[in-house]
Amino acid sequence: MTEPYVRDFQAFASNGAAGAPPWLREIREGAIARFTALGFPTMKQEAWRFTSVAPIAETHFTLPGSRRPQLALRDVAALSALGAGPRLVFVDGRYEPGLSSLAGLPEGVQATSLAEATRSGPRGELARRHLARYAPWQDSAFAALNTAFLADGAFVHVAADTVLAQPLEVLFLATSGTAVTGAGGPTVSHPRSLFIVERGARATLMESYASIADGLQWTNAVTETVVGEGARVELYRVQREGRNAYHIATTQSRQERDSYLGLHVLTLGGSLARHDITTVLDGTGAELILNGLYVLGGSQHADHHTVIDHARPHCASHEFFNGVLAERAHGVFNGRIIVRPGAQRTDSKQTNNNLLLSTEARADSQPQLEIYADDVKCTHGSTVGPLDQTALYYLRSRGLSPETAQSLVTYGFAAEILGRMQRPDVRERLDRLVRAGLA
Amino acid sequence: MTGKGKRERENVLLEIRDLHATVEGREILKGVDLVVHTGEVHAIMGPNGSGKSTLAQVLAGHPGYTVTAGSALYEGKDLLAMTPEVRAREGVFLAFQYPVAIRGITNAYFLRFAVNAIRKHRGEEELGPVEFMDALEEKLKVIGWDDSYLNRPVNDGFSGGEKKRNEILQLAVLEPKLAILDETDSGLDIDALKTVAQTVEKLRRPHNATVIVTHYYRILTHIQPDVVHVLSAGRIVKSGGKELAVELEEKGYDWIREVA
Ligand SMILES: Nc1ncnc2c1ncn2[C@@H]1O[C@H](COP(=O)(O)OP(=O)(O)OP(=O)(O)O)[C@@H](O)[C@H]1O
Numbered sequence: 001m002t003e004p005y006v007r008d009f010q011a012f013a014s015n016g017a018a019g020a021p022p023w024l025r026e027i028r029e030g031a032i033a034r035f036t037a038l039g040f041p042t043m044k045q046e047a048w049r050f051t052s053v054a055p056i057a058e059t060h061f062t063l064p065g066s067r068r069p070q071l072a073l074r075d076v077a078a079l080s081a082l083g084a085g086p087r088l089v090f091v092d093g094r095y096e097p098g099l100s101s102l103a104g105l106p107e108g109v110q111a112t113s114l115a116e117a118t119r120s121g122p123r124g125e126l127a128r129r130h131l132a133r134y135a136p137w138q139d140s141a142f143a144a145l146n147t148a149f150l151a152d153g154a155f156v157h158v159a160a161d162t163v164l165a166q167p168l169e170v171l172f173l174a175t176s177g178t179a180v181t182g183a184g185g186p187t188v189s190h191p192r193s194l195f196i197v198e199r200g201a202r203a204t205l206m207e208s209y210a211s212i213a214d215g216l217q218w219t220n221a222v223t224e225t226v227v228g229e230g231a232r233v234e235l236y237r238v239q240r241e242g243r244n245a246y247h248i249a250t251t252q253s254r255q256e257r258d259s260y261l262g263l264h265v266l267t268l269g270g271s272l273a274r275h276d277i278t279t280v281l282d283g284t285g286a287e288l289i290l291n292g293l294y295v296l297g298g299s300q301h302a303d304h305h306t307v308i309d310h311a312r313p314h315c316a317s318h319e320f321f322n323g324v325l326a327e328r329a330h331g332v333f334n335g336r337i338i339v340r341p342g343a344q345r346t347d348s349k350q351t352n353n354n355l356l357l358s359t360e361a362r363a364d365s366q367p368q369l370e371i372y373a374d375d376v377k378c379t380h381g382s383t384v385g386p387l388d389q390t391a392l393y394y395l396r397s398r399g400l401s402p403e404t405a406q407s408l409v410t411y412g413f414a415a416e417i418l419g420r421m422q423r424p425d426v427r428e429r430l431d432r433l434v435r436a437g438l439a
Numbered sequence: 440m441t442g443k444g445k446r447e448r449e450n451v452l453l454e455i456r457d458l459h460a461t462v463e464g465r466e467i468l469k470g471v472d473l474v475v476h477t478g479e480v481h482a483i484m485g486p487n488g489s490g491k492s493t494l495a496q497v498l499a500g501h502p503g504y505t506v507t508a509g510s511a512l513y514e515g516k517d518l519l520a521m522t523p524e525v526r527a528r529e530g531v532f533l534a535f536q537y538p539v540a541i542r543g544i545t546n547a548y549f550l551r552f553a554v555n556a557i558r559k560h561r562g563e564e565e566l567g568p569v570e571f572m573d574a575l576e577e578k579l580k581v582i583g584w585d586d587s588y589l590n591r592p593v594n595d596g597f598s599g600g601e602k603k604r605n606e607i608l609q610l611a612v613l614e615p616k617l618a619i620l621d622e623t624d625s626g627l628d629i630d631a632l633k634t635v636a637q638t639v640e641k642l643r644r645p646h647n648a649t650v651i652v653t654h655y656y657r658i659l660t661h662i663q664p665d666v667v668h669v670l671s672a673g674r675i676v677k678s679g680g681k682e683l684a685v686e687l688e689e690k691g692y693d694w695i696r697e698v699a
């Protein structure tokens with residue numbers, strides 16, 4: 001099942017991608033070797049107990065051809081999570097300068113394609129120092145496959161003490177081979193992002209994923225984020241791909257001393273979604289808010305595996321994931337918290353609440369604490385259950401109809417997560433997407 | 440019928456006759472009779488587990504209780520045939536003994552739904568967010584709260600006393616015709632107790648009525664009840680003026696139980 005990808009890789013490496021610098025080519029070679037060695041995960045592996053990627057493994061997804069769909073700026077605005085403002089737009093992982101708009105970015109902020117950023121020069125040096133240094137491509141077949149096909153993607157660099165006040169969006173649009181060309185099989189894209197926010201800088205970033213066509217498609221994304229000393233980052237991520245999309249994602253962040261990262265994850269789309277999030281608190285006094293919501297219906301399946309790695313003392317992490325599951329949807333949450341030896345005074349809190357709106361909906365929730373330090377405060381809790389009848393009755397006793405009461409209690413699950421998003425403008429946009437998802 | 444008798448009939452807001460109710464197959468209310476006229480304040484006292492909350496919840500329409508016999512007329516209409524939301528829109532309000540948390544939904548957001556549901560029912564125009572907030576600010580002052588409580592999820596993480604105050608805020612905002620307060624005075628500090636009393640007094644209008652379920656004489660010194668009832672083992676076993684509350688405070692319930 002891995003062989004077709006190895007053949008595709010050989011073609012990819014000898015054709016268009018051959019112009020990449022040697023260091024990148026070397027990483028790719030290593031990555032395809034790791035992919036071959038690891039193979040697609042199976043449900044026999046603990047981390048994949050609840051999620052079968054057989055539909056992906058059993059299909060050969062090819063790289064999209066050179067034909068591109070014709071997109072108007074108006075279409076892009078409708079697919080963007082923010083609707084307006086500066087953005088980098090990618091179609092099947094490839095940068096589309098004509099659809100992007102970078103007006104108004106302050107000095108000290110570089111936003112460009114990875115193809116551009118990995119060329120030689122000082123920028124190339126920056127990319128080389130960070131790219132593929134954090135994402136676990138040695139251990140994850142999907143991250144390895146993405147890295148093997150790494151040619152383009154988003155590159156955002158915010159220089160030290162720079163303030164990026166307006167949210168910057170990185171928008172990845174996925175096409176489907178058949179829908180675009182009218183022929184050929186399903187396609188895969190490997191979106192890649194590298195966000196570097198240097199010491200003392202502030203930034204709000206949005207990473208969003210949407211589909212252009214509703215055909216069978218696979219997105220295999222990897223994002224690496226570095227938050228420098230004392231920097232403050234709000235990173236939003238919205239996945240609202242089509243109902244025939246497979247979405248696999250690896251998000252890796254590294255925080256330095258006294259930094260703050262608010263990572264907000266919203267999963268609405270895809271028929272099969274798996275998101276591995278690993279955040280490393282790698283400097284004293286760092287603070288993380290990991291705030292996620294999945295709203296699923298039909299026969300959607302979404303699996304979030306999060307790892308919060310407290311590598312240094314005096315760090316705080318607060319993780320909240322809520323799930324709203326209707327019809328036959330299946331939500332999986334696995335939250336691992338690691339407190340390394342010496343990471344004293346760690347303050348870590350994790351909760352995962354799941355609301356089942358039908359008897360056929362299902363949620364699996366697994367917390368995992370691995371604590372190797374003694375002076376720490378760690379709490380976790382998870383719930384899975386139907387609508388609270390007492391809450392519904394309470395609302396009805398105040399005059400609300402049963403339907404309004406139900407939609408309010410349901411929306412409350414989402415609102416808890418939305419309420420933690422610090423940017424009111426972004427929150428409002430996402431609130432609209434969530435309401436549409438709940439309707 | 441004499442003139443006085445006729446007037447009294449017209450002034451009946453709530454008329455409960457021989458009400459029996461069960462929960463999980465167990466009979467809790469065993470024939471309750473109670474008539475509340477407009478303009479009156481009634482107090483219901485009685486031992487733990489005697490059925491006071493059951494009565495209150497049956498009147499509000501809790502789906503967990505089954506009425507097996509008897510009737511309850513509200514403004515001459517069959518209250519028991521109405522859904523909980525219709526009862527609320529018709530002007531019945533129950534301040535819960537144990538208020539329920541609604542996670543993720545702020546007090547302000549929730550209250551606007553409640554107010555507009557009732558306004559719509561009355562054929563009044565619904566309030567927009569701005570008008571509503573203006574109206575709400577006033578009520579907040581009445582109960583001595585600042586805005587911060589409006590932006591917190593309904594009763595979520597509220598202290599016991601805060602939950603009770605939140606019920607009073609809802610009472611003040613919704614201005615019901617029939618308010619039933621189930622131990623709203625329990626767990627309140629002295630100032631909050633006065634606020635409850637003041638809010639009830641403010642609502643005391645010729646066309647309204649209040650039923651206060653309480654264990655404490657204290658609230659009744661602030662709110663002068665017209666009638667005091669004792670509910671014991673699912674029936675009202677004694678009714679009297681406010682002096683009955685004084686007597687209960689001194690003697691407890693045993694002497695009445697024996698009578699019953
Ligand atoms: N869901 C239930 N299942 C079983 N028994 C119940 C249930 N709800 C109430 N009861 C019982 O009904 C009886 C009356 O309860 P109720 O709450 O009405 O008492 P109360 O007079 O309000 O008491 P208190 O003064 O303690 O508030 C109690 O014995 C109680 O245990």
Ligand SMILES: [Mg+2]
Pocket residue numbers: 491492493536621622
């Ligand atoms: Mg009670």
